[in-house]
Amino acid sequence: MNTATEKPLVLITAGPTREAIDPVRYISNHSSGKMGYAIATAFLEAGYPVVLVSGPVNLTLTNPNLTTINVNSADEMFAACKAYFASAKIAVFAAAVADYKPAEIYINKMKKSASEFDLKMVKNVDIAYEFGQVKTNDQVAVGFALETNDEEQNALKKLYKKNFDLIVLNSTQDSGATFGFDTNKITIINKDFVFRALPLKSKAELGRDIAQAAIKLVKTNTDKTINQTQLT
């Protein structure tokens, strides 16, 4: 009864990344992974096989059609995604990947002596951007924007720059939304800059909304391909 074999592979990243400073310290962020896991659940319910590349979270998901790869750093996440991206029809970049990482990882725990110091930070790999560069026309990429200011403008810039087909805008301004909460308030924006603002809902419901929006685009792509085939 493996209906999933007929459906295309979905690659999803979720959770935060942890960027090591030394063997005990790291830089991370407040992502709980709930939104990414909810999207994975929605695709699994719809019969899609899913590869979930997850940063450190307190969530577990088991399903015969699910492969979970646990990672810590952005570099590890990127490496894990590379192995699956080409086979995936839909990629959802829901992880809150650290933008920067310490330039150097100290092998021994740093001793504290100076009253202050500068932690040199260098830009991390931009996973969604990298895959946006190699994405083919029959692949659908969904990204996320979490903005504290100039929300819509920043989200549109990100959609364009990273070659997303859809971008999900989270606002930190809404109460009951984003990090740690079980509910969220999002706006789904497509490549035609059409905004679809959804009411405050559970992350489970929003996971279904996002999955369905991506599935619809894959179907449209497929239809286009068929039409072109008929034309030639």
Add this chain to the structure above:
Amino acid sequence: MNTATEKPLVLITAGPTREAIDPVRYISNHSSGKMGYAIATAFLEAGYPVVLVSGPVNLTLTNPNLTTINVNSADEMFAACKAYFASAKIAVFAAAVADYKPAEIYINKMKKSASEFDLKMVKNVDIAYEFGQVKTNDQVAVGFALETNDEEQNALKKLYKKNFDLIVLNSTQDSGATFGFDTNKITIINKDFVFRALPLKSKAELGRDIAQAAIKLVKTNTDKTINQTQLT
């Protein structure tokens, strides 16, 4: 049946701290809080009232004799401890407090533009040191050392500098020990620099060993006080 009212208060810190960089990013460490919570459990089992000041962990402990105060940053942990330290006879500083915090917390999420930048870090409050300065003779303080190199020498320096009565040395060199594991391998060192190396045990058992070592010192202190009273 509140036997705890006859026993003195125990103040315990546990878990990591989180030092905010901006509304979404933070610096933390791999402390799971398991050791601190195990020590709290041991004191509660022995009938002591406990105030547990805990950084963000995935553990819960409930007991009628327990007050738990949840904090994020070192500054918050220090403030919470201040309210209880004077009333406590035993203080166990088991938290992995961040040594440094970002000099500035950005109110809005930082935008990533520069390819690298320096994150200015300033020294955090040294909670155990601060209380070591005001500790009275009838208070017992227990500290922890997690060292990746020159373990014993660094532990002794810390015992002396922070005015601990006991220091628990964790080694990151032992497998099955420290962060995240349910077992640990520790050495308890007292003010006479007597080393008591314990075999690999569950954190629950080690919690009892550490609690009993501290309780023994409180009793010795009490005996001394009685002897001095008899002498005068």
